[in-house]
Amino acid sequence: MIFRWEFAMMGNIMLVLKRISAVVREGGAPLFFKKVFMRFIVRSDKNFFFHLMPKGHPVGALKLITLSPEKKDVIIAERIMTAFHKAFAEEQSNARERKYVDAWDDNRNEYQDELIKILHSHNPESLVDYLSSMHRRKSTYGVSGNITEYRRLQRNSYLRKKEVAGIKDVLVSFAEALGVLPYETVVPHVAKKNIYENSDFLVGEIENKLGIKIAPPEVEGGLFKLGLKSGSFDHRDMWSLYLAWRIKNFVSTEGSIGEIGGGLGKAALYSSRFGLRDYSIFDLPIMNVMTAWHLIKALPNEKVVLYGEPQEEKALRILPYWIFPDKKFDMIVNQDSLPEIGEEIVKDYLGKIKNCSRYFLSINHEHQAPLFPGSKHRNLVIPRLIHEVGGFTRTYRFPFWLRKGYVEELYEVEQ
Known part of the structure; x- marks a missing residue:
């Protein structure tokens, strides 16, 4: 030990x-x-918050999500292992040429070795044990909470207060985006009070506006979230709910959505609550593992189809990236990943989007920082690549309501 x-x-x-x-x-x-x-x-980290906090951090407490393994989880793990090994066997012959190591290659090399080892052990019980508390592991780095964040929050009361403030800041920003709260001004001598609104009140008002319940299932073992009477939330819940809301504004419930790099599948989860059940996620095989676990656990009554299983139209499908696109979509979306991928791969995606979808919705940063510590290559600026590829007309562009430094853009494919 x-x-x-x-x-x-x-x-x-x-x-x-x-x-x-x-x-x-x-x-x-x-x-x-x-x-x-x-x-x-x-220590106030003002650059990270949308809202001033003249009275200090808002009141609130973090809740540690725990998930106890169940007997039926072994069946889920067996499904996930089968899909992973099929994708793993096919990836080398389908992998796109890479001119340099991108951020997600580095993630796989630096943080996902434990999970890959377990997958190759063919032991579903070990996989269940790992995924049940994966937010206390390395593999969720850059995807959700991870072992580093878990340890920091566990031992540092100031960081816990800051985390509460950060999640509340995003919740308030979403309320402002929906018109639940007035957009708070930065003009001097005007009281700054939005950040101190009751959190459960805001959740209730957001639910009234959206017409759905927004508390996510508590299946993210090892993750610290803002604990409320109405449920537990973190930043990514709000970001994903926002994305699903934007999709719902442009696509009917009969429409089909494709997401490139879906994280844990939270946008797909919320889209299903809006009635959008034809949703496909395309990602790295190792990411498919974590996405599949989260969605199957979170949506036990929905159809979640993995790679190699009989495909269905009205289902949440989790597929390896080289399958994209396997059909026509009404909208392709990407949030917080394309800038971190190799330039030639992003251009390939954009070329394919022109042939398979009417709309492309992007919510991404444009900071152009190095891809990872020590990398000579930098994060991409997606609108520049879209201009180079051509064939898209931008419908709108504005700062993302819920995250500083991010831009939301909607493009329509030119016919």
Whole structure:
């Protein structure tokens, strides 16, 4: 046990040193000391919040989600393993040419080795044990909560307050986007009070506006979320609910949605509540594993179809990326992943979108930071690539309501 702790500490130290080295290479000593100052001196982290907090952090508490394995979970794990091994066997012959290692390649190499080892063990019980608490593991890095965030929140009361404030900030922003609350001004001498509105009241008003219940099923073992009477929420719940709401505004319940890089499938979950049940997610085989677990556990009464299983039209389908597109869609969506993928792969996706869909909805950042510590390549700017590929007309573009530094854009494919 001691050795395991020491190895974990050594891994954390090496990661910190790797990040320091990357910052120094990028901007030298001035950038390094600026980041140190922002993190350790300016503890309010004002740049991350939409709302001012003159009375301090809003009241609230985090809830740790726990998920106890069930006997039927072994059957789920067997399905997931079968789909993964079929995709794994086919990936090499279908993989797109890569000119450099992108952020998701690095994720797989750095953080997902434990999960890959379990999948190759062909032991479904071990997979159940891992996925039941996967937010306390490495594999969810960049996808959801992970072991690093879990440990920090567990031992640091200030970070717990900051996490509560961050989730509440997103909840309030969604209420403003829907008109539940007036958009709060930055004009001086005007009271800043939106962030202190009762959270359960806001959830209720959002549900009235949307016409659905928004509390997600509590199946994310090991994840800290904002605990309310009306349910438990984190940032990604709100971001995914927003995406599903935007989809619903453009696509009828008879329509078909394709999502490139769906994370844990939360947008698909919320889309199903809006009545959109023809939803396909295309992603890396290792990501398909986590998506499948989350959606099958969260939606036990919905049709969730994995790779290699008989395909159905009105179903939530989880497929490897090279299958895209396998049919026509009314809308293709992507949130928070295309800028982190290789440029030639993104252009390939865009070319295919022109032939399979009427609309493309993108919610992504444009910060152009290095793809990962030590990388010589930077995150992409999606509208630039869309312009280069051609064949799209932009319908709108504006800052994403729920996340600073992100842009929401809707494109219509030129006929």
